[in-house]
Amino acid sequence: MNSAATPEPPHPGGAPNAQHVMTAEERAEYERLRRHAAVRHRRTRRAGSSVLLLLTLVLAPPAVVAAWIQDTVSDTDRYVATVAPLASEPPVQDVLINRLTDRVVENVDVRAVTDSLVRTLQDAGAPPRVIAGAESLEAPLRNAVRTVVDRTVTRVITSDAFQQVWEGANRRSHAAVVNMLTGDREGAVEAVNGTVQLDVGAVVDQVRQRLVDAGFEKAAAIPDTDRTVTLFETEQLGKAQDAMRLLDIVGTWLPVLTVVLAALAVWTAPARRVMLMITATGVGVMMAGLLVVLALVRRVYLDSVPPQALPSEAAAAVYDTFVRFLHDSTLTLLVVSVIIALVAYLYGPGRPARGVRTVVDRGTTATGRAMANAGMRTGAVGRRLADHRRWITGGVLAAAALALVLWNHPTVGAVALVVGVALAVLLLLAVLASAAQPADRAGQRAVS
Numbered sequence: 426m427n428s429a430a431t432p433e434p435p436h437p438g439g440a441p442n443a444q445h446v447m448t449a450e451e452r453a454e455y456e457r458l459r460r461h462a463a464v465r466h467r468r469t470r471r472a473g474s475s476v477l478l479l480l481t482l483v484l485a486p487p488a489v490v491a492a493w494i495q496d497t498v499s500d501t502d503r504y505v506a507t508v509a510p511l512a513s514e515p516p517v518q519d520v521l522i523n524r525l526t527d528r529v530v531e532n533v534d535v536r537a538v539t540d541s542l543v544r545t546l547q548d549a550g551a552p553p554r555v556i557a558g559a560e561s562l563e564a565p566l567r568n569a570v571r572t573v574v575d576r577t578v579t580r581v582i583t584s585d586a587f588q589q590v591w592e593g594a595n596r597r598s599h600a601a602v603v604n605m606l607t608g609d610r611e612g613a614v615e616a617v618n619g620t621v622q623l624d625v626g627a628v629v630d631q632v633r634q635r636l637v638d639a640g641f642e643k644a645a646a647i648p649d650t651d652r653t654v655t656l657f658e659t660e661q662l663g664k665a666q667d668a669m670r671l672l673d674i675v676g677t678w679l680p681v682l683t684v685v686l687a688a689l690a691v692w693t694a695p696a697r698r699v700m701l702m703i704t705a706t707g708v709g710v711m712m713a714g715l716l717v718v719l720a721l722v723r724r725v726y727l728d729s730v731p732p733q734a735l736p737s738e739a740a741a742a743v744y745d746t747f748v749r750f751l752h753d754s755t756l757t758l759l760v761v762s763v764i765i766a767l768v769a770y771l772y773g774p775g776r777p778a779r780g781v782r783t784v785v786d787r788g789t790t791a792t793g794r795a796m797a798n799a800g801m802r803t804g805a806v807g808r809r810l811a812d813h814r815r816w817i818t819g820g821v822l823a824a825a826a827l828a829l830v831l832w833n834h835p836t837v838g839a840v841a842l843v844v845g846v847a848l849a850v851l852l853l854l855a856v857l858a859s860a861a862q863p864a865d866r867a868g869q870r871a872v873s
Contacts, residue, residue, distance in 0.1 A: 495676025709762030793859020807861030
């Protein structure tokens with residue numbers, strides 16, 4: 426008979442009763458009920474972690490986009506860093522040069538000059554051949570004017586001074602991005618009748634003044650009405666602005682909420698290592714999907730911009746410049762997710778994971794024992810490293826994660842650097858732990 430027993434409740438009179446001895450049937454029923462409760466508890470935890478995982482995966486892409494919008498809109502330095510390269514993009518420079526050159530040439534009345542010359546020759550009684558030659562000067566004169574104007578405008582647009590003017594103007598008009606997202610019509614970037622337009626008024630003013638200083642007084646007549654370049658044209662701009670406003674509102678909390686949900690999904694799961702691997706893999710897949718979406722949006726954007734409004738090369742430069750930080754952040758999260766999933770797998774019982782751990786352990790052990798035999802023993806420090814290896818490994822990984830969190834906009838290169846340093850530190854600590862004593866003495870202690 427099973428000796429397990431459960432205490433009886435106290436006797437009303439105060440005298441304790443003898444312990445009740447459980448029968449085999451009672452013990453079996455007890456174990457069955459306990460297993461049932463454990464299974465039900467595991468199912469509840471699995472269901473809860475699955476729901477949290479689903480929410481994490483659904484919120485991950487909009488969280489990245491929201492963080493990008495919030496970061497770009499609220500941080501002036503970040504915004505200037507986003508738009509500054511546009512001033513040095515050759516396709517964008519070509520658009521500005523051609524537009525401004527056309528405006529200047531249109532305001533130089535070459536025909537009036539040639540007509541005046543013809544009238545003067547006629548009044549002077551010049552031969553018909555000379556008069557006909559004067560009339561044919563219009564095209565060469567117009568080309569000469571265009572050449573000089575184009576050279577002057579090109580010098581302005583490609584100068585370092587223009588780069589500084591561009592950055593300064595964008596820094597002062599940083600609120601224009603907010604206005605564009607909210608549909609207001611103020612600032613350097615405007616949303617008007619389904620189009621997103623870039624105001625280049627500061628550039629027009631500078632070029633106009635340079636041309637006047639160079640002797641083209643007619644350049645002062647360049648109109649102020651055509652001072653914008655169409656960047657995007659779509660009938661869905663209103664809906665996009667509504668979505669942008671919502672993302673701007675939740676941009677601060679949505680990324681934090683997503684991280685918390687991911688942590689809760691791992692913490693509540695019965696098999697936390699497996700859930701960590703699944704969560705990281707899922708987030709990586711969502712980031713890969715977001716990169717695909719960005720590529721598709723790029724194609725839609727290029728198709729939506731008429732060539733007469735903005736050449737395809739310039740439109741591509743504008744899109745790539747504006748979303749490059751979003752693209753870089755998404756790619757960085759994809760790489761981080763792959764690394765986390767790989768680390769979680771290597772800590773598992775799989776045969777490849779055990780093989781990798783065995784190879785690493787043998788390599789570090791051999792290196793450490795060679796150091797010890799050469800007289801470079803780590804003694805008590807090495808023994809402490811060996812005794813607390815799991816805690817030390819966790820601390821190094823936590824420090825690496827903290828470094829990435831505190832890194833200001835980490836890139837793939839930054840992730841590679843942090844991971845490389847963490848791996849180097851772990852390998853070094855493992856070697857130091859193995860160098861606590863020589864191999865022969867370690868073997869004697871193991872036998873004893």
